[in-house]
Each structure stands twice: as C-alpha cells, then as structure tokens.
Amino acid sequence: MIVMKFGGTSVAGNEAISRTIDIIGSKIEKQPVVVVSAMSGVTDLLYLIADKAAAKDHKAAMELLAQLRNRHIDVADELLDGNAGLMLPAVSSVNEICDELEQFVIAVCALGELSERSKAMIVSNGELLSSTIISYAMNARGIKTSWVDARKMMITEGELMKGEPQEGRICELVPIVVGDAFQGHQAVITQGFIASDVSGVTSVLGRGGSDYTASLIGMALGAEAIEIWTDVDGVLTADPRMVPTAKKLDVISFEEAAEMAHFGAKVLHPLTIEPAVRQNIPIYVLNSMKPSGSGTLIIEEAGTEDSVKSVSFKKDILVINIFSTKMIDASGFLSKVFDIFSRNNVSVDLISTTEANISVTCDHAPKNIEKVTRELSEFADVVMDEGKSQISVIGKNLVNIDGLMQNILGALQGKKLYMISQGASYINISVVVDSEALPEAVNGIHKSLFE
Numbered sequence: 405m406i407v408m409k410f411g412g413t414s415v416a417g418n419e420a421i422s423r424t425i426d427i428i429g430s431k432i433e434k435q436p437v438v439v440v441s442a443m444s445g446v447t448d449l450l451y452l453i454a455d456k457a458a459a460k461d462h463k464a465a466m467e468l469l470a471q472l473r474n475r476h477i478d479v480a481d482e483l484l485d486g487n488a489g490l491m492l493p494a495v496s497s498v499n500e501i502c503d504e505l506e507q508f509v510i511a512v513c514a515l516g517e518l519s520e521r522s523k524a525m526i527v528s529n530g531e532l533l534s535s536t537i538i539s540y541a542m543n544a545r546g547i548k549t550s551w552v553d554a555r556k557m558m559i560t561e562g563e564l565m566k567g568e569p570q571e572g573r574i575c576e577l578v579p580i581v582v583g584d585a586f587q588g589h590q591a592v593i594t595q596g597f598i599a600s601d602v603s604g605v606t607s608v609l610g611r612g613g614s615d616y617t618a619s620l621i622g623m624a625l626g627a628e629a630i631e632i633w634t635d636v637d638g639v640l641t642a643d644p645r646m647v648p649t650a651k652k653l654d655v656i657s658f659e660e661a662a663e664m665a666h667f668g669a670k671v672l673h674p675l676t677i678e679p680a681v682r683q684n685i686p687i688y689v690l691n692s693m694k695p696s697g698s699g700t701l702i703i704e705e706a707g708t709e710d711s712v713k714s715v716s717f718k719k720d721i722l723v724i725n726i727f728s729t730k731m732i733d734a735s736g737f738l739s740k741v742f743d744i745f746s747r748n749n750v751s752v753d754l755i756s757t758t759e760a761n762i763s764v765t766c767d768h769a770p771k772n773i774e775k776v777t778r779e780l781s782e783f784a785d786v787v788m789d790e791g792k793s794q795i796s797v798i799g800k801n802l803v804n805i806d807g808l809m810q811n812i813l814g815a816l817q818g819k820k821l822y823m824i825s826q827g828a829s830y831i832n833i834s835v836v837v838d839s840e841a842l843p844e845a846v847n848g849i850h851k852s853l854f855e
C-alpha cells in the first residue's frame with residue numbers, strides 16, 4: 405500500500421482535482437490510501453465562520469456559509485458533469501454536511517460562546533467536504549473508491565484543537581479500518597486534519613495537520629511509501645523568493661529537513677512526518693501540477709550523501725551579548741544564564757562562548773525578553789543588537805566537505821560577520837550579518853555552493 409496525501413492546492417477545484425485523480429489512477433496497482441486536505445482557503449474560511457459565530461454575527465456567518473456551500477456544489481457539478489447517477493448523491497451529500505454545519509453555527513451564534521469542542525467541530529468540515537466530493541469523482545472516473553471517516557481511526561488525546569495522536573490506538577485501528585474499506589475497492593480515501601478523541605468527540609491535529617495524518621496512517625500500515633503532493637517541485641536549496649536560482653533537491657535526510665523547516669522552508673513540517681521516518685518509510689514531496697517530476701525524497705540519514713543541501717536564513721533576529729568577568733575560571737555560569745532563558749520561555753537559536761562572553765541569538769522580539777535582560781543584568785553586562793539576520797548552511801557531515809568554510813566566507817567578503825557557529829553535529833554552519841546585507845549574502849553563498 406502507499407499513502408498519497410494531497411494538499412489544499414491539489415484539490416482546489418475541478419481542474420486540480422481532475423489532475424489529482426489522474427495521478428491516483430496511475431498508481432492504482434499500489435493500493436493507494438488517499439488523504440486529502442480541505443480545498444485551498446476553505447479551512448481559513450471555516451475559522452472565520454467560527455469567529456463570526458462566536459461574535460454573534462449571524463449575518464456574516466450565514467453569508468460565509470453560503471460561500472462555502474456554493475463553492476463545493478459548483479465543484480461537484482463540474483466534476484460530475486454528465487454523470488447524473490453520481491452527481492445527485494454527491495450534491496446532496498455536500499448539502500447534508502453544509503446543513504448540519506449551518507445548524508451548529510446557528511446554535512453557536514445564539515450562545516455567542518465558542519468552546520474548543522465547537523471550534524473543532526466547525527473547522528474540520530473542509531476535509532469532510534473535499535474527501536466526499538473527490539470520492540464521488542474517483543468512482544465516476546472508474547476507480548472503485550471507498551470513503552472512510554478518519555475519526556474511526558485517528559484517535560487523539562489532550563487539546564481538541566491540537567490533538568496529540570495516540571499512536572498505539574492508531575496502529576491498532578488503521579489496518580482494520582483501511583483493510584475493511586479495501587474489500588471490493590481499488591482505493592481508499594480519507595481526510596487529513598480531522599480526528600476524534602477517545603470518547604468520540606471531534607478533534608483536529610492543528611493547522612497543516614494533514615501531513616501528520618498521512619504520516620500516521622503510513623506508519624500504522626507499514627506503507628511502502630508516503631507521497632506528499634503539493635504545488636512546488638519538492639524541497640529547494642533556498643527560498644525561491646530570495647534566491648531565484650534555487651534548485652530542487654533529489655534526496656535529503658529527515659534531520660536536514662528538520663533544520664530547514666526551522667527556517668521556514670514551507671513544504672512540510674518535519675515533526676509531522678516523524679512517525680513515518682521512525683518506521684523507515686520513504687517520503688516523497690511531489691508537485692501535482694507537474695506529476696512527471698521526480699520530487700524530493702526524504703529518508704533516514706544513513707541513506708543520504710555528505711553534501712550541502714540548503715542555504716536558509718532568518719531575517720531580523722536579536723543578538724544578545726552577555727559579558728561577565730565572573731565567568732572567568734568559574735563553572736556553572738552557563739547553566740545560570742540558560743536557566744534564565746528557560747524559565748522565561750525564550751528560545752535560543754545560536755550560541756557562541758568565550759572565556760568572559762556568551763553570545764546568543766533568538767527571534768526578533770520574544771515575549772519576556774525584558775525579564776531575561778533584567779535578570780541577566782544582575783550579574784553581567786548585557787548588550788542587545790537588532791537589525792541582524794542569520795544565514796545557515798545546512799547539510800550532512802559538513803566537516804567532510806573540502807573548502808566549504810572558505811567558500812562561505814569568500815562569498816561574504818566585505819560584509820561584517822557578528823557571529824559564526826558550527827556545531828559538532830556538522831549539520832549546520834551559521835553566520836550572523838546585518839539585515840541589509842542579507843539578500844546579497846544569501847545569494848552569494850548560494851552561488852558559491854550550488855551554481
């Protein structure tokens with residue numbers, strides 16, 4: 405079996421869904437378990453509906469609900485044009501889901517109170533709608549498809565709006581539910597994002613949670629592969645908005661993907677694919693607009709090359725320099741400093757130390773930063789530096805790559821370097837430069853390493 409997950413843009417409307425169904429059809433011999441997101445923009449719309457309902461804005465909520473209904477009915481109409489036998493039940497399924505949602509929203513409007521439970525009920529409808537329509541369309545195109553309610557197998561605990569998957573339960577349930585669904589069918593379709601808590605109350609996995617669903621299902625099935633179909637060619641060597649010459653990567657490790665995601669590589673969040681990686685299941689990131697592309701394969705570190713994979717950056721960070729003569733020949737100083745960061749929940753990125761200095765970077769203006777400086781100032785001189793940006797070169801065993809540091813520094817000639825850091829994991833070399841120098845610096849490094 406394979407798991408094929410299609411994101412919002414891959415199911416955005418008639419054309420995108422038709423392309424998606426062709427892709428599924430081309431892999432039918434692999435027994436695809438299809439996981440879909442809501443059509444692009446729909447989850448945002450549902451969050452807005454929930455907000456309007458909480459604010460008792462009945463009129464706005466009803467207008468937005470009408471938009472939601474019309475969009476889905478239009479897509480069902482177009483997709484099933486010429487197949488009256490399936491078009492009627494598809495449209496009435498859409499109406500049923502929308503009617504039920506409308507009743508629910510009216511009740512929330514009347515109360516003007518939105519619990520987490522009600523919110524999860526509302527925002528999870530996008531996936532129910534998209535998967536229902538696509539299931540009809542797959543059947544109309546001759547793929548015998550079985551629709552599964554993900555709440556039968558994705559069990560969470562904790563918060564309803566960001567449920568924590570109970571892997572044990574999921575591993576028990578998924579093979580049974582999916583196995584049953586395949587009886588007499590060629591494909592199974594289910595929803596990303598939506599789940600259920602142990603007592604059957606609807607929950608969701610948090611924004612962008614559909615990848616997580618796909619990964620958990622893949623893990624539970626011991627799938628041959630997981631395909632994440634999106635609207636970009638794969639994972640790139642840099643953010644193409646900053647570096648127009650960025651190239652697609654063929655293979656990267658999970659660790660590299662995790663480092664890149666920290667810098668906002670938007671393709672997927674690595675934590676969400678972790679359950680599958682743990683099981684050694686290969687994950688492909690593919691472009692549904694260009695299905696013939698090879699995409700990016702994400703695998704365990706052991707299978708990847710020692711090489712540079714990406715030049716990532718973080719704009720406008722804060723550099724904090726902590727100086728104290730008390731640090732000289734003393735022990736326990738670092739723990740004292742980091743205890744302050746930790747107690748105040750300020751997350752630190754880069755660290756560099758000398759005998760009497762500690763320099764750290766963190767996000768632009770973290771909450772509690774004043775408290776951190778106040779506490780540090782009790783025993784050290786603290787200087788905050790704004791207007792800086794961090795560039796990170798990410799790859800595997802960077803220490804083995806000949807002349808790498810020379811290339812990086814060569815590309816930075818004439819620019820001020822405020823910090824340089826390479827950890828002994830050799831996965832990341834980072835430098836801090838002035839924010840104004842960032843575009844030129846990133847493009848320069850990218851050029852020297854990839855072009």
Ligand code: ASP
Nearest residue numbers: 441447597611612613614
């Ligand atoms: N539809 C949900 C969201 O937009 C989940 C997903 O697309 O992954 O957050």
Ligand code: MG
Nearest residue numbers: 412441442447
């Ligand atoms: Mg989405």
